Amino acid sequence: MKKTVAVLPGDGIGTEVMEGTIKVLNAVADRFGHTFEFQKGVIGGAAIDETGEPLPKETLDVCKESDAVLLGAVGGPKWDDLPRNLRPEKGLLKIRKELELFANLRPVKAYDSLLDASPLKEERIKGVDMLIVRELTGGLYFGTPSERREDGDRVVDTLSYTREEIERIVDQGFQAARKRNRKLTSVDKANVLESSRMWREIVNEKAANYPDVDVEHMLVDAAAMKIVQNPANFDVIVTENLFGDILSDEASMITGSLGMLPSASLRKDGFGMYEPVHGSAPDIAGKNLANPLAMILSSSMMLNHSFNMKEESEAIDKAVKEVLEAGYFTSDLVKKGKRGLSTDKMINQVILQLAEDNATAGIMEAYA
Ligand code: IPM
Ligand code: MN
Numbered sequence: 001m002k003k004t005v006a007v008l009p010g011d012g013i014g015t016e017v018m019e020g021t022i023k024v025l026n027a028v029a030d031r032f033g034h035t036f037e038f039q040k041g042v043i044g045g046a047a048i049d050e051t052g053e054p055l056p057k058e059t060l061d062v063c064k065e066s067d068a069v070l071l072g073a074v075g076g077p078k079w080d081d082l083p084r085n086l087r088p089e090k091g092l093l094k095i096r097k098e099l100e101l102f103a104n105l106r107p108v109k110a111y112d113s114l115l116d117a118s119p120l121k122e123e124r125i126k127g128v129d130m131l132i133v134r135e136l137t138g139g140l141y142f143g144t145p146s147e148r149r150e151d152g153d154r155v156v157d158t159l160s161y162t163r164e165e166i167e168r169i170v171d172q173g174f175q176a177a178r179k180r181n182r183k184l185t186s187v188d189k190a191n192v193l194e195s196s197r198m199w200r201e202i203v204n205e206k207a208a209n210y211p212d213v214d215v216e217h218m219l220v221d222a223a224a225m226k227i228v229q230n231p232a233n234f235d236v237i238v239t240e241n242l243f244g245d246i247l248s249d250e251a252s253m254i255t256g257s258l259g260m261l262p263s264a265s266l267r268k269d270g271f272g273m274y275e276p277v278h279g280s281a282p283d284i285a286g287k288n289l290a291n292p293l294a295m296i297l298s299s300s301m302m303l304n305h306s307f308n309m310k311e312e313s314e315a316i317d318k319a320v321k322e323v324l325e326a327g328y329f330t331s332d333l334v335k336k337g338k339r340g341l342s343t344d345k346m347i348n349q350v351i352l353q354l355a356e357d358n359a360t361a362g363i364m365e366a367y368a
Contacts, residue, residue: 001034001035001307001309002034002035002036002037003034003035003036003037003067003068003306003307004036004037004038004039004065004066004067005025005036005037005038005039005066005067005068005069005070005302006039006040006041006059006062006063006065006066006068006069006070007022007038007039007040007041007069007070008040008041008042008043008059008063008069008070008071008072008095009040009046009072010043010044010045010046010071010072010073010074010088010280011044011045011046011072011073011074011075011076011088011280011285012073012075012076012279012280012281012282012285012286013072013073013278013280013281013284013285013290013343014044014071014072014073014074014280015046015072016285016286016288016290016292016343017072017073017276017290017291017292017294017295017296017343018070018072018295020292020295020296020343020344020346020347021070021292021295021296021298021299021347022038023347023351024296024299024316024347024350024351024354025299027351027354027355028303028312028315028316028354031312031315031354031358032309032311032312032315034309034312039062039065039066040062041058041059041062041063042056042059043055043059043071043074043088043091043092043095044073044074044075044079044088044089044091044092044280045074045075045076045078045079045088045280047059047088047091048079048082048086048088048091053086053091054074054086054087054088054089054090054091054092054094055090055091055094055095055098059095060095060098060099063095063099063273064099067306067307068271068272068273068274068302068306068307069095069099069272069273069274070273070274070275070295070298070299070302071092071095071273071274071275072275072276072280072295073275073276073278073279073280073281074088074089074091074092074279074280075087075088075089075279075280075282076088076280076282076285077282085145088280093141093142095273096136096137096265096273097137097142099267099271099273100137100267100268101136101137101265101266101267101271101272101273102135102136102137102138102165102168102169102266102267102268103133103135103136103168103169103172103265103266103267104133104134104135104136104244104263104264104265104266105131105132105133105134105172105176105263105264105265105266105301106131106132106133106134106244106248106251106261106262106263106277107129107130107131107132107261107262107301108128108129108130108131108132108248108251108252108254108255108261109128109129109130109254109255110125110126110127110128110129110231110254110255111255111256111260111321111324112126112325113321113324113325113327114255114256114260114324114329114333115256116335117255117256117257117329117333117334117335118253118254118255118256119253120228120231120253120254124229124230124231124232125231125232125254126232127232128231128232128234128254129235130231130234130235130236130237130251131176131180131235131236131237132236132237132239132244132247132248132251133169133172133173133176133236133237133238133239133244134239134240134241134243134244134245134248135161135165135166135169135239135240135241135244136241136244136265137165137241138160138161138162138165138240138241139159139160139161139195139240139241139242140157140158140159140241140242141241141242142160142241143156143157143158143159143160144158144160159193159195159242160195161195161198161199161240163198163202166198166199166202167202167206168268169238169240170186170199170202170203170206170238171206172238172266173186173236173237173238174206174207174209174210174213174238176236177210177213177235177236178210178212178213180235180236181235182212182213182214182235183213183214183216183234183235183236184210184213184214184215184216184235184236184237184238185215185216185217185218185223185234185235185236185237185238186199186200186203186215186216186217186218186237186238186239187217187218187219187220187223187237187238187239187243187247188200188217188218188219188220188239188240188243189219189220189221189243190217190219191219195240196240199240200217203215203217203238220239220243220246220247223237223239223243223247224246224247224250227247227250227251227254228250228253231251231254248261248263248277249277252277256333256334257291257332257333258277258278258294258332259276259278259290259291259293259294259330259332259333260291260293260294260297260333261276261277261278261294261297262274262276262277262294262295262296262297262298262300262301263275263276263277263298263301264298264301264302264305266305270305270306271306272301272302272305272306274298274299274301274302274306275295275298276294276295276297276298277294278291278294288342288343288344289330289331289332289340289342289343290330290332290343291330291332291333291343291346292330292343292346292347292350293320293330293346293350296316296320296347296350297316297317297320299316300313300316300317300320301313303316315354315357316350316354318357319350319353319354319357320350322353322357323346323349323350323353326349326353328341328345328346328349329341330342330343330346
């Protein structure tokens with residue numbers, strides 16, 4: 001199969017982890033006989049430096065003409081003092097909005113081989129496998145700009161949702177639960193926010209269409225507590241934009257590091273952009289220290305969701321799991337007294353593992 005992928009490395013460690021991910025995808029293409037054509041675009045701080053704006057039209061066009069988008073990370077101290085609308089993050093919010101990527105899927109899995117890298121107790125996190133479905137194009141992130149500042153001493157951020165915006169993300173939550181363990185936790189703040197009250201109403205209405213899914217409502221503060229107290233209790237969490245942003249960083253500690261979390265941001269028709277949950281990590285950028293696994297796992301989500309390449313996606317997930325099981329890790333995954341691999345070396349391990357799995361599969365086929 002031939003597929004065109006828009007590649008937007010962005011800033012900081014985004015460029016480092018993207019480079020390695022393309023190597024991994026090329027290895028997969030060789031093994032399975034596909035062709036991936038990569039079209040580069042600038043976004044974030046890199047785009048500001050080059051074109052004066054965080055999301056130039058050319059980049060958006062490249063994305064629209066591609067079969068899927070891979071994004072690294074945006075932001076960094078260099079651009080911190082720019083006005084809100086010109087910051088690197090604006091590029092990310094704009095691309096999400098322009099491409100209508102309203103459904104952000106953030107899987108959180110505890111790898112057995114990384115249980116000791118988590119600050120949480122092993123017995124609580126073992127076997128945890130949850131999915132956070134975060135609304136991505138509404139809420140506080142997209143408040144009306146004119147309402148942001150009325151005079152010098154007053155700021156206003158608006159949290160607005162339409163019924164349709166809530167309905168479509170809630171449907172995504174139910175559908176994801178249906179494919180998994182049929183449990184949906186809808187997270188809101190219905191004891192305070194009107195938007196949450198409408199959210200809860202809609203979840204209750206929709207529940208009638210999914211009688212096979214168990215639904216519970218949870219206030220966001222309680223959810224933050226329970227993710228640490230009993231993470232195994234969760235299957236699918238569906239929630240609005242800002243709550244999902246906060247809870248996914250919190251939940252990443254189950255895997256041991258934010259550097260392990262991939263994500264998919266999907267449009268109604270299935271078109272998707274794939275990015276790690278971590279940011280540009282300016283403190284370690286350019287040092288060959290970043291964990292590339294979140295980006296690599298995001299590319300696996302791309303193969304699965306956008307290209308329907310299930311076997312190829314599983315091959316990447318398997319290789320990552322095996323590399324971790326063999327004891328390799330990067331320095332974000334704190335293991336007492338040991339030094340982690342560099343970004344490059346971790347990428348090479350994943351590629352070697354893919355090759356080895358390929359050889360094993362070949363031998364098994366020969367003997368079948
Ligand atoms: C994320 C990031 C972004 C967000 C930032 C960089 C704007 O934290 O993808 O979680 O808040 O959505
Ligand atoms: Mn975030």
